Amino acid sequence: MSSIPIRRRPPRPVAASLTAAAATVLALGTPTATGTASAASLPCDIYASGGTPCVAAHSTTRALYASYNGSLYQVRRSSDNTTRDIGVLSAGGVADAAAQDSFCAGTSCVITIIYDQSGRGNNLTQAPGGGAAGGPDNLANATAAPTTVGGHKAYGVYVAAGTGYRNDRTNGIATGDQAEGEYAIFDGTHYNGGCCFDYGNAETSNNDTGNGHMEAIYFGNIKVWGYGTGNGPWIMADLENGLFSGVNQHYNANDPTINYRYTTAVVKGEPNHWAIRGGNAQSGSLSTFYNGARPNVAGYNPMHKEGAIILGIGGDNSKGSAGTFYEGVMTSGYPTDATEDAVQASITAAGYGSGGGGGGGSFPSGYHQLIAGNDGLCLDVYGNTSSAGAAIDQWSCNGQSNQQFQFVPGSNGFGELQAQNSGQVIAVANGSTAQGSPDIVQQARNGAASSMWKPVAQSDGSWSLQNQNSGLCLDVYGAGSNQGQQLDQWPCKNAAGSNQDFTPN
Known part of the structure; x- marks a missing residue:
């Protein structure tokens, strides 16, 4: 919890x-x-x-x-x-x-x-x-x-x-x-x-x-x-x-x-x-x-x-x-x-986009914990709730269903990240394209660009996740290492091991 x-x-x-x-x-x-x-x-x-x-x-x-x-x-x-x-x-x-x-x-x-x-x-x-x-x-x-x-x-x-x-x-x-x-x-x-x-x-x-x-x-x-x-x-x-x-x-x-x-x-x-x-x-x-x-x-x-x-x-x-x-x-x-x-x-x-880090790739199928590269904490639906609008934060990895996400492919390499506990998907609240606001939430699947993410492979096996609507990347706000720290979107740094890189486990 x-x-x-x-x-x-x-x-x-x-x-x-x-x-x-x-x-x-x-x-x-x-x-x-x-x-x-x-x-x-x-x-x-x-x-x-x-x-x-x-x-x-x-x-x-x-x-x-x-x-x-x-x-x-x-x-x-x-x-x-x-x-x-x-x-x-x-x-x-x-x-x-x-x-x-x-x-x-x-x-x-x-x-x-x-x-x-x-x-x-x-x-x-x-x-x-x-x-x-x-x-x-x-x-x-x-x-x-x-x-x-x-x-x-x-x-x-x-x-x-x-x-x-x-x-x-x-x-x-x-x-x-x-x-x-x-x-x-x-x-x-x-x-x-x-x-x-x-x-x-x-x-x-x-x-x-x-x-x-x-x-x-x-x-x-x-x-x-x-x-x-x-x-x-x-x-x-x-x-x-x-x-x-x-x-x-x-x-x-x-x-x-x-x-x-x-x-x-x-x-x-x-x-x-x-x-x-x-x-x-x-x-x-x-x-x-x-x-x-x-x-x-x-x-x-x-x-x-x-x-x-x-x-x-x-x-x-x-x-x-x-x-x-x-x-x-x-x-x-x-x-x-x-x-x-x-x-x-x-x-x-x-060969634009053909292989190598930075060009997308095959994200692992099934449900996985997503471990933040900067601190080893896991993406987490706050409160293990199924309510729409619940914040996505980071928390100690515990294997619970609110920390399990699967990638549901869409088109052009983008897809949705669906939470096992709620069936809802990770999205940017209100379709915002602003950088830096901790406004990453779960919401019902509707195919909106604000809930579509492109996994971009990194050389160390981690992935960055780029939002289709904004072009920004999922990011642990301020590179914070605290439990409960929320997620935001920020210009993609494409540097493995950072607060924008998440390893499926």
């Missing part, structure tokens, strides 16, 4: 031609043990072969050229404000996540620069304020979006509301009515209805300068402007003063809800013609959701693109959005569908 939950809030520890392009894909193999692709031709190699070369290439997870051997991004740690560039394991390979883990051990880190691999210097850094919201914007927690690529650990860019990156002084990015292509890989399960989770072409002044002054990929489920089928999220285009799912700012029945765990999103445009495409970044081909004329509203034909690059925000620094970015590029010229199909084949060959 547990005592009354302790509600103290201790300080949180610092813790090609087209033929050639297609041929390159046939040569692709899965990543090797050193993180390179065999006979590799990576996305920007394929775009170049198709006559539409990359003029910006950003990724925190891997190289986007087979020959790239430079830095992917930079992190800064809070303990002493020093920075470190994170590169690849080898040319054309995946990120050296171990270098980040070592540098950030015992403290927290943010992503300060996302380097441009194209050689044009179109790096992304902290976004300044703009017409919609002040700044500078927040920087992404460097460990909040763990993933794997070909079995190797890596980190994406986790964008919470208020987070944003930008470059207003670019080189080679399309302006005016010039043609361009863009793709990005997003976490299809992390989104909201805020404005605007974008990647692509925007204003250089950080202000809304009128219709047609942007051309960026948008991902989310806002319905203020255009939208597609279902409840979203949808891939749309932010063309400024409107998110477009088709020819106008209205419903497009051909733009589906698309929420693959790893989602490929494509927007491309040329004079009086543009398209939206998308697919599963882990398997299969791209589908076309719109392919036609520019909107028949003043300002969009011709376009007035300005050539800045944004990530996670709108062109005027609107920053109420959420999402996760893994990689993306911008091209010079309008890529053909065949070139993009070859790029998609290269992406699926990379």
Whole structure:
């Protein structure tokens, strides 16, 4: 039996031609043990072969050229404000996540620069304020979006509301009515209805300068402007003063809800013609959701693109959005569908989420105690009650049914953690996305995203548990070691042996 939950809030520890392009894909193999692709031709190699070369290439997870051997991004740690560039394991390979883990051990880190691999210097850094919201914007927690690529650990860019990156002084990015292509890989399960989770072409002044002054990929489920089928999220285009799912700012029945765990999103445009495409970044081909004329509203034909690059925000620094970015590029010229199909084949060959710590896995079946890594106590339904709303705390492991939980799989790697004593599931109260509040409870199963968790395997046999609704991880509040200490949700640290890691027993 547990005592009354302790509600103290201790300080949180610092813790090609087209033929050639297609041929390159046939040569692709899965990543090797050193993180390179065999006979590799990576996305920007394929775009170049198709006559539409990359003029910006950003990724925190891997190289986007087979020959790239430079830095992917930079992190800064809070303990002493020093920075470190994170590169690849080898040319054309995946990120050296171990270098980040070592540098950030015992403290927290943010992503300060996302380097441009194209050689044009179109790096992304902290976004300044703009017409919609002040700044500078927040920087992404460097460990909040763990993933794997070909079995190797890596980190994406986790964008919470208020987070944003930008470059207003670019080189080679399309302006005016010039043609361009863009793709990005997003976490299809992390989104909201805020404005605007974008990647692509925007204003250089950080202000809304009128219709047609942007051309960026948008991902989310806002319905203020255009939208597609279902409840979203949808891939749309932010063309400024409107998110477009088709020819106008209205419903497009051909733009589906698309929420693959790893989602490929494509927007491309040329004079009086543009398209939206998308697919599963882990398997299969791209589908076309719109392919036609520019909107028949003043300002969009011709376009007035300005050539800045944004990530996670709108062109005027609107920053109420959420999402996760893994990689993306911008091209010079309008890529053909065949070139993009070859790029998609290269992406699926990379193996996002395929094995290794940080990519999910097979959580043990049946009921288990879940032992917290920081103190050896067990997750516990307070009072051994079956009442909805009862707190989830930690208590000395005793094997009782209120300490026994089973993982009930859902979709995209998420599932529910069901308590044996009550049949209810662990959830974040009221669907909150706030970090730090001790508001983890049990509630009746209803499939809500706030009660869906993704088990992420750690190298020591423990698991972290990431909430689908918030993207945050289940966490012993303040790393407290007291019996009765409640659970909260906090940005994922992905460090085995911590207060976010739980071992089934």
